[in-house]
Each structure stands twice: as C-alpha cells, then as structure tokens.
Amino acid sequence: MNSLTPDTRLDIAQLIYQTHMSKVHHLWLHSSDSQACVALIAEGISEDNLLLVTRQGKLVGVALFETQDFPHAxxxxxRFFTRHFGVFSSFRKWLAFICYKRAEIKLTPETFHxxxxxxxxxxxxxxxxxxxxxxxxxxxxxxxxxxLVVELPEHYQKMLAFYHQLGFVTKSKEKVKWPILSRFARRADASSYYVLEKDLLKDDPACRNAVPSS
Ligand SMILES: CC(C)(COP(=O)(O)OP(=O)(O)OC[C@H]1O[C@@H](n2cnc3c(N)ncnc32)[C@H](O)[C@@H]1OP(=O)(O)O)[C@@H](O)C(=O)NCCC(=O)NCCS
Incomplete structure (x- = not known):
C-alpha cells in the first residue's frame, strides 16, 4: 500500500528536516546537503509508522513511531542512499545509519516508540x-x-515539562555508548539523552483494555 503522494512525502520530509536538522546531518544521514537529505527522507518514510495532522489542507504535524511489528519509521x-548521494559516499552513510538504529532503544512487544x-x-x-x-x-x-517511550536529547531539557504534563516519567539519563557513534552524537548535540516512558495501563483509563501482543 502506498497512499502518500510524492508531494505529501516531501512536505513530511521538509517538516522533519527543518526541526531535526542537526540530527539529520550528523546522525541519520551524515550529510548537510539539504536537498538530498529531504529527498531521501521523503523516499524512506514508512506510511505504516506515521501520524499526520493537517489544518486547512496544510500539513502541520508529524509523529513518527516504531513498534516491534513496524520497526522502521x-x-x-x-539503494535509496545511492540514488541521492551516489555510490561512493553511500556505503559509509548507510552503515552509519544502521549503527545509529542499532544503538537506539530496544523495542519490546509492549513498546510504542x-x-x-x-x-x-x-x-x-x-x-x-x-x-x-x-x-x-x-x-x-x-x-x-x-x-510509550521517547528519547529526548539532553539539550531539549525544556521539553521534559511537555512530556511530563502528558503523563510521561523520566526513567533514566543515558549516554551514547558506542564509540563509533559518540563522535557523531556529540556533533548532533545528542551525546546524552533522557529516556521517558508513559505506562498506558496505569496512566490512561482509555487504554486499560489494551492486550499486550506478546
Ligand atoms: C515539541 C513540539 C512537538 C510541541 O508541539 P506543540 O504543538 O507546540 O505543543 P503544545 O501546543 O501541545 O504544547 C503543550 C505544552 O508544552 C509546552 N511546550 C511546547 N513546546 C515546548 C518547548 N519547545 N519548550 C518548552 N515547552 C514547550 C507548551 O508551552 C504547552 O504548555 P502549556 O499547555 O502549559 O501552555 C513542537 O514544539 C515542535 O515541533 N518542536 C520542534 C521539534 C522538537 O523539538 N521536538 C522535540 C523532540 S521529540
């Protein structure tokens, strides 16, 4: 199924790029070529992992989520990398992206990241x-x-209140452990990050009927 039009994909990618530029440059794609980054994100977005909000036909909000069943937002x-960055520099970028994903939070049958x-x-x-x-x-x-789980880089500290207000609790503060990633994480200002969780069974009466899929 592919119901997103190319224009919608581009709008989503631009919004993500604008607000996560440093993460995109240093952690996701290892490139500051904005056009290529946006084009790759537009191509790679999985529509099974999206929540979108529009106002008067204009895209104004995007949430990307991942679960064990749908682990790749x-x-x-x-192939996508080579299309936008050429074969020569793609291997390193692709490998770096795989490392980044491997170092991310482990998805369990219960988690919605x-x-x-x-x-x-x-x-x-x-x-x-x-x-x-x-x-x-x-x-x-x-x-x-x-x-629900969110990882929030330390420099977004002000945002903790936003999530706490919505029922999340700060579970831990972590450091990027993989030496290969820590240099890039430093550049993205994401070497340390908070892990925030929201227990849906406890916090949200509407979800009390949820049956864990395990
Ligand atoms: C974070 C973000 C999604 C919040 O969306 P939003 O629509 O502006 O949030 P809301 O209007 O629902 O705000 C809810 C509350 O959080 C607070 N809040 C929102 N963004 C905030 C921020 N960046 N810093 C501090 N507080 C913030 C609001 O003041 C509001 O509090 P109030 O109800 O007491 O007035 C939005 O600011 C954003 O896209 N930021 C850029 C991307 C980003 O930084 N993402 C964070 C990493 S996940």
Missing part, C-alpha cells in the same frame, strides 16, 4: 503536539502496546 535502503514529534513552527503552542501524543497513546493501545 525511516526505511532507508542502500515515538521516534520524532514535530509541529510546524507557525502552529506550535496551539495544542497540536499534545493532541498527537494523545493520538499516539490511543493508537498504541489499539495495537496492544502498553508503554
């Missing part, structure tokens, strides 16, 4: 982000997941 194959949450700058502060987290909670419950 950004499905970048080697919010990989990215983005509201268009002109529409921030209007409750859209909060609503997307509530929608994500509901979807997670429908999928039989019992725990």
């Amino acid at each position: 950004l499905n970048f194959t080697f 919010i990989e990215a949450l983005v509201v268009s700058p002109d529409f921030q502060g209007q409750g859209i982000g909060s609503q997307m987290v509530r929608d994500a909670s509901q979807l997670a419950g429908e999928l039989g997941k019992t725990q």
Whole structure:
C-alpha cells in the first residue's frame, strides 16, 4: 500500500528536516546537503509508522513511531542512499545509519516508540503536539502496546515539562555508548539523552483494555 503522494512525502520530509536538522546531518544521514537529505527522507518514510495532522489542507504535524511489528519509521535502503548521494559516499552513510538504529532503544512487544514529534513552527503552542501524543497513546493501545517511550536529547531539557504534563516519567539519563557513534552524537548535540516512558495501563483509563501482543 502506498497512499502518500510524492508531494505529501516531501512536505513530511521538509517538516522533519527543518526541526531535526542537526540530527539529520550528523546522525541519520551524515550529510548537510539539504536537498538530498529531504529527498531521501521523503523516499524512506514508512506510511505504516506515521501520524499526520493537517489544518486547512496544510500539513502541520508529524509523529513518527516504531513498534516491534513496524520497526522502521525511516526505511532507508542502500539503494535509496545511492540514488541521492551516489555510490561512493553511500556505503559509509548507510552503515552509519544502521549503527545509529542499532544503538537506539530496544523495542519490546509492549513498546510504542515515538521516534520524532514535530509541529510546524507557525502552529506550535496551539495544542497540536499534545493532541498527537494523545493520538499516539490511543493508537498504541489499539495495537496492544502498553508503554510509550521517547528519547529526548539532553539539550531539549525544556521539553521534559511537555512530556511530563502528558503523563510521561523520566526513567533514566543515558549516554551514547558506542564509540563509533559518540563522535557523531556529540556533533548532533545528542551525546546524552533522557529516556521517558508513559505506562498506558496505569496512566490512561482509555487504554486499560489494551492486550499486550506478546
Ligand atoms: C515539541 C513540539 C512537538 C510541541 O508541539 P506543540 O504543538 O507546540 O505543543 P503544545 O501546543 O501541545 O504544547 C503543550 C505544552 O508544552 C509546552 N511546550 C511546547 N513546546 C515546548 C518547548 N519547545 N519548550 C518548552 N515547552 C514547550 C507548551 O508551552 C504547552 O504548555 P502549556 O499547555 O502549559 O501552555 C513542537 O514544539 C515542535 O515541533 N518542536 C520542534 C521539534 C522538537 O523539538 N521536538 C522535540 C523532540 S521529540
């Protein structure tokens, strides 16, 4: 199934790129070629892992999520890399992306991982982000997941209040452990990050009927 039009894919990619530029450059794609980065993200977005919000036909919010059954919100194959970056530099980029994904949080049958949450700058502060987290909670419950998880780089510390307000608790503060990744994580200002969790069974009466899929 592929119901996203190329234009919608591009809008989603641009929104993600604008708000996660440093992460895209240093962790996801290892390139500051904005056009190529946006094109690759547009191609790699998996529509099974998306929540979108529109206002008057305009895309204003995107959430990327991952579960054990749908583990790749950004499905970048080697072929996609070569299409946008050429064969020569693609191998390193592709390998780096695989390492980055391997170092991310381990998905369990219960977890619903919010990989990215983005509201268009002109529409921030209007409750859209909060609503997307509530929608994500509901979807997670429908999928039989019992725990929402977010990793938040330390420099987003102010954002902790946003998630706490929505029922998340800070579980731990972690450091990127893989030596091969830590240099890039430093550049992306993401060497340390908070792991936030929301227990859906405990916090959200609407999800109490969720049946873990394990
Ligand atoms: C984070 C983000 C998704 C929040 O979406 P939003 O639609 O602006 O959030 P809401 O309007 O639902 O805000 C809910 C509350 O969180 C607070 N909040 C939102 N963004 C905040 C920020 N960047 N810093 C501090 N507080 C923030 C709001 O002040 C509001 O509090 P209030 O209800 O007491 O007024 C949005 O700011 C965004 O896209 N930021 C850029 C991407 C990013 O930084 N993502 C974080 C990593 S996941």
